[in-house]
Amino acid sequence: LTGALLGALIFLLLYGVRVLDPTSVDWILNNPSPDPAQHYLGWELFRRSPVHLPYIGANYNAVYPFRTSVLFTDSLPLAALLFKLLGGILPTRFQYFGWWGLFCYMMQGGLAQAVIARIAGVQPTFGRGDKSKAAIAIIMSPGQTAKLWGSVLGAGVLVLFPALTMRTFAHEALAGTWLVLLALYLWLRSDELMSATRRACLLWGLMGLLCAGIHLYYLPMVGLVLAGYAVRRALQKRGPAAVLLPIAAFCAAALAELFLLGAFAVNFAGYSNGYLSGADYLGLFVPWLAPSWEQNVYMGLGAVLAVVLAIFSVVCNARKAERFFTAHHDWVVAGVVVLVLDLLAAGGNAITVGGKTLFTVPIPQFLMDFWAMFSSCARLAWMAGLLLAVAACGLVLRFWQKGVVPALMLAVCAVAQGWGQRGELFNRWTDYHYYGFRYENKTLLTDPVWEQIAASGRYSHLAFATFDFEHDEFWDLVDFAADHGWTSNSFYMAHMDGNLAAVTLPGELNELSADTLYAFIDEDELARNSYDLHYYRLDGILIGSVEPIDGLEEEPAPEVPAHTMDLTKSDVDPLFLAADGIVLGMNGEMMTEEWTLFPGRYRVTLTGSGFDHSYIYARYGLINEETYKLDIDFTGIDPNEMTFEFTATEMLHYWRVAVHTLDDANVTVNSVTVEKIV
Template structure:
């Protein structure tokens, strides 16, 4: 086909893609497209973008050992993990690793990925709406209306919120592509062989971008299979595409090392389900992760679709509408199956509607373990949300003339943006701020580079498994930049218990080619190891062999204050001065790893004579143990207790409970290692 003919044929999907690209550039600017600029990623207040980029950076430096092409041996050295579990968009990471020798030292593909997501979102949404709206060649006004409707999907909240937060999850276009294949299956997938190849390709895309798209696209594939079954195409046409989709995804996951990864814990044991009323009613989500609201503009489109349908029936077109439904009966049945399956998958086993929990459905543990691989199952409602938005815009497009449809759908797109004005303004301000693109690392001492250039070290080791520190990501970036390994990192679906125990055990054998890092509370363990200690940028480091640095003297008092802002609080509040507890109040401090020794814990504040204080430890989701503690100082304003442990304490914390209506204030918790 001639180039001009191709451009003419696809001019409107390309216009929708251009709209998506323009929205992306307006929000995020063009500096995120510089592949050598990574500061905007590392400066993000959320650790997730740093995880995504550094996961790729460590993978880039990792050795290749067949058959696991996606295995990463550098990020939690010396163990094998997978690029899959750092949400680094595995397909792009593999492509980047292939061309790694010719890429710059610092290289990121996330900016261009974002642009691609917005462009594909706009282009595919326009193509689907043109199909649903019955837009014919030459209907210029209706074509523009389909582009305006695509704006509603370009500004879909799930895309807005996930971009450069959970960046791989911004691939909403995968769902749109599956819907497009479903709608156009008669033309695009005329044979079972082609259908198998295409749906296998979809399996590869989903598994290679983010696992949560496997069930969403898989449910659309079920809709395709239902339609083929109702068309009486035969068992092969119904089942083989499903088998190929699953087989291709499974094979890719094997190559990525998904089932051969150390520290992988696939089941979180819980489901964060969606309140389906939240699709159209804002504010019903129990948490940010469970928010599935489709946006003000999409809701407006739904209202317009219902009103338009009622007007059409009132004007005597009921017979025409009924005829349309009869002709598309198979589509309606298949669509209903898709929406029903998606609703079941997204709700989880606890049914909540309109903010009211209606009940919990008991399910076999085997099913729960499988389902819990997608524990944030509310995300699956994005499929229903996008499908409802598309259907609504399609109805408006079909029932109104072109000029009216342009006005109505453009208004919906504007409302979609207006409803997210605060979030959009925040992103605009962040990504158009020069400070976002400056190097803000805390590692400013030139001695860091001297250590890297010395060639004495090739590994960075954190003393304990705790990535909830600002310094952690700067240190991990330092290791990745210089081709070092790291023994600690945050992975999705990670068995944190196993990681915590493993890291503590590794400290039994110290290595001369490893630089040890004691971050915050880990400084309490410095006397447990025979290392040479130094301090750079306030961070305590240790080395087996002496370094040409000023030694850090052992402190007279080996103590560390807990960050009360990280406490879990019930019936109370965290203030600038500490934690305030009311009647029935409970406070649990941040969890620490404590090595063997004797400790003294001091709490300051007020009202302690009306409190119950204890300390406990234990692995996550396992039995916890209260420590045998001895109080040595008891006063309303100060409580001190001591304890001794001969073994490491994992996830140690201190708790304060109120005993009556007397308010309690905790202004400080200090832990001191005395022996």
């Protein structure tokens, strides 16, 4: 309970109390990352989605008329299902992510303290007090009391575990690192709680349900702890049933839940993206070795210090440590097996240490396709970090006779853990306590006509012309649709086949419907003359309707629709970015942002300077598939302006313009404008 209260205190210090208001959602939608908006809006679309058995977790409103699952919008499926049952009494805007964050911090602190105390051997003895009273007294020596408070300080190290800090209100479901601690706690108490195989199957089956209902990445992490449980049962010679049946129960429960959530019946499912993003093994101890945010597995300065102090404690108390490890050799062997398996899984098929890839393991393609479901496999190393941290804190307390000494050691570790993240923690405090920034309604849809359109009752569907969620307008429009019970034909999901969605969703325009409001964002405006719709512009966003919208003035159709590309979204070395465009030096190259172009004839105009020292072309092609160069006709050639035309006989997906320098002369690109001339 003390560790849980510590977790709650740290959470409230970092995030305040306004995130706990279930009707406050602006702090989610205002997040610089689109992930929290995806999680919240995935829930909002799911809460109003119809239910068709047996897939109780299916979402029919997010990519209408197709089916997806609340699982793949990372909306905490178990919570989403619970609150969907209460949907009729909930306010229009309702979020549970703030309370989930508080719950995660409390569970992290409470379970960390419990696990550390277990390893440390801090076991209060309960006895009767005065016979005339029915009170229960906790009988502990001063040394034990100091160690008990030391376990609280150790919990402080785990509450500030970097993965929990990074994922809270960024990728909320992954903030459930306490699931690993819960698995470790059950494992440590397995002789008491799971003496019977039947009870072991029940408890590990419940763990399977929790993992599948929170986030898929916790299935392999907790599954590896279960593997340690099975190894120890094998060393105890408990028989095949005690070893294998809990594993079967864990897998069966998780698979059954995933089936009900609709995980195996999702349209546009793309479970494999063909790569593994593995961890650098030294990255657990060295913070700057992670090549990307996803591969950051650092367990924190305080946790690393705890490991060092644990080794120091073992050396200083060699005889005591030898007796302890000999008496618990089965735990040691099983723990080593868990660590090795976890590091192998987290590394992917490339063994990387200290920023250098030592070798790559050849993996058959079918196995790669399966394992790539967990392509960000570096996350699995969190389990190793959590195990090392709690084991280190527990061993520091275990091997010192006087409890004050190890308690002071862990106090230093807790302070170091916070100090090592001081920048990130300060940013969190600033973001969530500066109310004007975080909690203000910043929707781009400010025109009151939006509400008039919704109140008319004529529309029940929102349809985007193409699959492209890399726009602020996209999320505001989906939020508008979710608030009013509409469906959306486009949404971003984990494990989504983006290529299939990009090819399929433009088909929404093949059969226009009067109950659908069509949205044309950025380059989609080039297609407006191809469809017989009434067009209007609200807050700068082009919308279309089969029937006229009363009280609104239509926007005249331009003879030649044109749109200018956003050069800041180009794929280019940041060193080449200038105030008024992009300046390419020797061996410089740029690729513009990716667009979807409807069939037609197009003209592209580049302005700048030095184009006589450049090579310019256009290409298109689906992600991770072959790309194609277009046959283009240059109709204007000038060092300061280049114009070319081309014909698209079919939809061009992920179309881009490329500019390369040919020598050491600078090439400047100030603008790229695209016109649909036919």
